[in-house]
Each structure stands twice: as structure tokens, then as C-alpha cells.
Amino acid sequence: MPESWLDIAPDSPFGLHNLPYGVFSEPGDPGPRTGVAVGAHVLDLGAAARAAGSPFADAVSGPSLDGLLAAGRPVWEQVRATVLRWLTDPAREEGVRPHLIGRDRVRMHMPFTVGDYVDFYSSEHHATNVGRIFRPDSAPLTPNWKHLPIGYHGRAGTVVPSGAPVVRPCGQRKGPDDPAPVFGPSRRLDIEAEVGFVVGAPSRRGGRVPVGGFADHVFGAFLVNDWSARDLQAWEYVPLGPFLGKSFATSVSPWVVPLQALEAARVEPPVRDPEPLEYLRDAKDEPWGLDLALEVRINGHVVARPPFAQMYWTPAQQLAHMTVNGASVRTGDMYASGTVSGPEPGQRGCLLEMTWGGREPLKLPDGSERAFLEDGDTVAISATAPGPEGSVIGFGEVTGSVRPAEE
Known part of the structure; x- marks a missing residue:
């Protein structure tokens, strides 16, 4: 696994091998949005995807994980590989860093709409x-x-x-x-x-x-x-x-x-x-x-x-x-x-x-x-x-x- 340009503690449970998904907001936000936990940060996934012109931006830009869930396995794998590339390619740092928020600043929400x-x-x-x-x-x-x-x-x-x-x-x-x-x-x-x-x-x-x-x-x-x-x-x-x-x-x-x-x-x-x-x-x-x-x-x-x-x-x-x-x-x-x-x-x-x-x-x-x-x-x-x-x-x-x- 390549190293990240982001400072991630070696024993972090939210390291590059994990990259779990959730829904978060910050004080004063208009509403919840999709994020990825990485080290001590949350990546605003929708904002980063829109800024990069990613084809999956719409799927990860909603107030829940519903769009990403419905997109299917090929998109799940594409999103994960892309996020990993963003976090390990030094050339991506300038475009990605503005979309990182400290995890201690966010409020977490229900990650998806429960069906059955x-x-x-x-x-x-x-x-x-x-x-x-x-x-x-x-x-x-x-x-x-x-x-x-x-x-x-x-x-x-x-x-x-x-x-x-x-x-x-x-x-x-x-x-x-x-x-x-x-x-x-x-x-x-x-x-x-x-x-x-x-x-x-x-x-x-x-x-x-x-x-x-x-x-x-x-x-x-x-x-x-x-x-x-x-x-x-x-x-x-x-x-x-x-x-x-x-x-x-x-x-x-x-x-x-x-x-x-x-x-x-x-x-x-x-x-x-x-x-x-x-x-x-x-x-x-x-x-x-x-x-x-x-x-x-x-x-x-x-x-x-x-x-x-x-x-x-x-x-x-x-x-x-x-x-x-x-x-x-x-x-x-x-x-x-x-x-x-x-x-x-x-x-x-x-x-x-x-x-x-x-x-x-x-x-x-x-x-x-x-x-x-x-x-x-x-x-x-x-x-x-x-x-x-x-x-x-x-x-x-x-x-x-x-x-x-x-x-």
C-alpha cells in the first residue's frame, strides 16, 4: 500500500486499508452529506468528487449513502480505488485537502435509509x-x-x-x-x-x-x-x-x-x-x-x-x-x-x-x-x-x- 500525503497514525483504526463510509454534518451546515473516515479526518466525498469531475459524483453527493448503495458493486470498487488514489498521490493533495474535516468537528447521522x-x-x-x-x-x-x-x-x-x-x-x-x-x-x-x-x-x-x-x-x-x-x-x-x-x-x-x-x-x-x-x-x-x-x-x-x-x-x-x-x-x-x-x-x-x-x-x-x-x-x-x-x-x-x- 503506498503511503499517504495525509498524516495518519500507524495504528489508526481508520487507515487507508479501511476507508469506511458515513454521513456527517458540521455546525452551521445546510444538511448531512456523505463522508469517508481517514485517520483523524472525514473526507467530504461528494464535494471532492464534484471538484474532480468524477463520474460517480452524483451517487455520493446525497444526504445519505443510499445513492452509493444503489450504484452496485462496480461503482463501489471504483469509488474505493479512486479515494485511495486521491489520498496517496501527492499530485492530488492540493485538490483534496480542502475537503478534509477533523472528525472531532463533525456530527454523525444515520448512514442510510433503512428498508426492511x-x-x-x-x-x-x-x-x-x-x-x-x-x-x-x-x-x-x-x-x-x-x-x-x-x-x-x-x-x-x-x-x-x-x-x-x-x-x-x-x-x-x-x-x-x-x-x-x-x-x-x-x-x-x-x-x-x-x-x-x-x-x-x-x-x-x-x-x-x-x-x-x-x-x-x-x-x-x-x-x-x-x-x-x-x-x-x-x-x-x-x-x-x-x-x-x-x-x-x-x-x-x-x-x-x-x-x-x-x-x-x-x-x-x-x-x-x-x-x-x-x-x-x-x-x-x-x-x-x-x-x-x-x-x-x-x-x-x-x-x-x-x-x-x-x-x-x-x-x-x-x-x-x-x-x-x-x-x-x-x-x-x-x-x-x-x-x-x-x-x-x-x-x-x-x-x-x-x-x-x-x-x-x-x-x-x-x-x-x-x-x-x-x-x-x-x-x-x-x-x-x-x-x-x-x-x-x-x-x-x-x-x-x-x-x-x-x-
């Missing part, structure tokens, strides 16, 4: 722990779990950007010994550390996206906190699944890391037993397991470091399953991995697991304990991946603070 939203349940460790918590006398995994990626359709309208407050939800709850349900604020508010994927190029209704077509349709990855009201969820989810316990808020990180930046992070997924049906088998020599290291913090204190490389079902398999019945995907559709958890206690991606259903509360440095979240708590999830030449690919973080219920 699907959430999966693809960590064997998470699913096994949940099964043991709720069904201690039965097999922890349901009979279908190792045959297909289980998922549900979420609510796109309550996907919110990082930093947006999360109001404690109200709803019905009923404990196992309660004679009848009651209404009120959730008492078991939880998080789920996940990785999300956004669709760029749509698929045809009635068609299918094979596992090998993943990179032709999915633009990139980002972080997700799927906030969950466990008490509301427990009472409502039989027999149809998550509803109000999930739909009040889902937070996403501001930077979308393009799939091209994750090539060095691709790994073989865990061994599948039994072997999945043909449409779910990994494409030959094209594994889409990803070696991402997540970190979860509550009020600044690290409570877990979940490993994404151990996810049983990959994002390529999730997309293949999501479309195998002929359902189409559209530009801006997003789907999330499900809670990321590993085999060790310090690798669990939600409080339900960390506290074993609330029976083993976490102890925080200030002496307080948490079985589930309290009002005023702030949760931050970050992640990194290995890049080429020893570099680190950063995802930034997704954050949210809990506000009291509005009763």
Missing part, C-alpha cells in the same frame, strides 16, 4: 446459553437450529443512530408466579451486541441470492445494539416470536465498513454438524466467517469481549436463507447477526447471559451491581478486525443511554 430489517439468532454459544437459562431440563438448542439460520422481521422505523437516547419501554409482563399480567416499564432491559449488514444491489422478487452472491449484493458491515426488554419478550413471544420486546429501539453505528476492507478478516466458520442443505453450503474457497473482536462497555467499564469468528451461520448464509423462498431484498435493507457470544463467561454479548438470567449480577467498578440496565446507564459497543500488512480495521462504536419510561 431482519434479525438473526446465529451464535451457537448464545443460543445454547439462552436454552440452558430458560429450559434447564431440555436440550438447549431447538431441533431446527443447526439446519437453518433462525431470524425474525424487526421494525425498520425504530432503527436509530448511535448516540440516540433509548427510552425504557412499557408493556405487559408476567412473572412465572404472577396470577395475571401487569402493565408498566420493563424491569429487565437488556442489550445485544451484534454485527449488521446493509444491502446495496437489490435482488429480483421470486429469485434467490446464492451464498456465492453475497458480495454482489451486500455493501458493508456495521455494529448493532439490539435493545431487548426481556420481561416483555418472555410474556409475548409464544407462539409468534419477538414483538414489543424488541421493536422500541435498535441502534446502529455511524460508519459502514465496506466488504472490501474485510478481506483479511475472512476466516473459515465453525464446523457445521450436520452439514446444511445445499443452498446453505459455503461457496468453495469463499468462506464468509469474519474475525471481528467486539467489546461491550457499560458506563465505560468493559463487561464482555465477544468473538464474531465463532458465529455458526455466516452473513452469506443468512442472506441466502432470507431469499431462498423468493423474497427480494432492496437497497437499504439491513440484517443483523444476532447476539455475538463466545464459549467463555467474558465473551457473552448480552446481560441475560452475563448475569445468567439476573441470578448472578455484574459488579461494576463503582461498587454497583447490574442484573439488567438501569436508567442513566450508557452502553457502548466497539469492534476491530485484522487488516492487511498488520493494520487494524476499526468499526468505531455504537452507543446509547437509557432514559426513564414515559408513563
Whole structure:
């Protein structure tokens, strides 16, 4: 990789091997615009493209990533190669530098317009722990779990950007010994550390996206906190699944890391037993397991470091399953991995697991304990991946603070 004329710290998570996309504004701006994170700066991509007369200028000049997502893989690759050339060719410095803004000066926004939203349940460790918590006398995994990626359709309208407050939800709850349900604020508010994927190029209704077509349709990855009201969820989810316990808020990180930046992070997924049906088998020599290291913090204190490389079902398999019945995907559709958890206690991606259903509360440095979240708590999830030449690919973080219920 050629060196940049821009001063970028060698250990920057937003180095030249990354170049993630987001939507930003500055104080006094007329509106949000598309940017690329590079070192301690944001490149105003639309302004730079217009100044250079780039053919993709219109696609990257809107107030969201929607135009770039819809442009398709050849344009994605062209934009990335062009930005890299701008930042490494000394002859381009004079034209590009005026379009660089310090990242500490910008405000980040939702990166794209969310279409449909699907959430999966693809960590064997998470699913096994949940099964043991709720069904201690039965097999922890349901009979279908190792045959297909289980998922549900979420609510796109309550996907919110990082930093947006999360109001404690109200709803019905009923404990196992309660004679009848009651209404009120959730008492078991939880998080789920996940990785999300956004669709760029749509698929045809009635068609299918094979596992090998993943990179032709999915633009990139980002972080997700799927906030969950466990008490509301427990009472409502039989027999149809998550509803109000999930739909009040889902937070996403501001930077979308393009799939091209994750090539060095691709790994073989865990061994599948039994072997999945043909449409779910990994494409030959094209594994889409990803070696991402997540970190979860509550009020600044690290409570877990979940490993994404151990996810049983990959994002390529999730997309293949999501479309195998002929359902189409559209530009801006997003789907999330499900809670990321590993085999060790310090690798669990939600409080339900960390506290074993609330029976083993976490102890925080200030002496307080948490079985589930309290009002005023702030949760931050970050992640990194290995890049080429020893570099680190950063995802930034997704954050949210809990506000009291509005009763």
C-alpha cells in the first residue's frame, strides 16, 4: 500500500486499508452529506468528487449513502480505488485537502435509509446459553437450529443512530408466579451486541441470492445494539416470536465498513454438524466467517469481549436463507447477526447471559451491581478486525443511554 500525503497514525483504526463510509454534518451546515473516515479526518466525498469531475459524483453527493448503495458493486470498487488514489498521490493533495474535516468537528447521522430489517439468532454459544437459562431440563438448542439460520422481521422505523437516547419501554409482563399480567416499564432491559449488514444491489422478487452472491449484493458491515426488554419478550413471544420486546429501539453505528476492507478478516466458520442443505453450503474457497473482536462497555467499564469468528451461520448464509423462498431484498435493507457470544463467561454479548438470567449480577467498578440496565446507564459497543500488512480495521462504536419510561 503506498503511503499517504495525509498524516495518519500507524495504528489508526481508520487507515487507508479501511476507508469506511458515513454521513456527517458540521455546525452551521445546510444538511448531512456523505463522508469517508481517514485517520483523524472525514473526507467530504461528494464535494471532492464534484471538484474532480468524477463520474460517480452524483451517487455520493446525497444526504445519505443510499445513492452509493444503489450504484452496485462496480461503482463501489471504483469509488474505493479512486479515494485511495486521491489520498496517496501527492499530485492530488492540493485538490483534496480542502475537503478534509477533523472528525472531532463533525456530527454523525444515520448512514442510510433503512428498508426492511431482519434479525438473526446465529451464535451457537448464545443460543445454547439462552436454552440452558430458560429450559434447564431440555436440550438447549431447538431441533431446527443447526439446519437453518433462525431470524425474525424487526421494525425498520425504530432503527436509530448511535448516540440516540433509548427510552425504557412499557408493556405487559408476567412473572412465572404472577396470577395475571401487569402493565408498566420493563424491569429487565437488556442489550445485544451484534454485527449488521446493509444491502446495496437489490435482488429480483421470486429469485434467490446464492451464498456465492453475497458480495454482489451486500455493501458493508456495521455494529448493532439490539435493545431487548426481556420481561416483555418472555410474556409475548409464544407462539409468534419477538414483538414489543424488541421493536422500541435498535441502534446502529455511524460508519459502514465496506466488504472490501474485510478481506483479511475472512476466516473459515465453525464446523457445521450436520452439514446444511445445499443452498446453505459455503461457496468453495469463499468462506464468509469474519474475525471481528467486539467489546461491550457499560458506563465505560468493559463487561464482555465477544468473538464474531465463532458465529455458526455466516452473513452469506443468512442472506441466502432470507431469499431462498423468493423474497427480494432492496437497497437499504439491513440484517443483523444476532447476539455475538463466545464459549467463555467474558465473551457473552448480552446481560441475560452475563448475569445468567439476573441470578448472578455484574459488579461494576463503582461498587454497583447490574442484573439488567438501569436508567442513566450508557452502553457502548466497539469492534476491530485484522487488516492487511498488520493494520487494524476499526468499526468505531455504537452507543446509547437509557432514559426513564414515559408513563
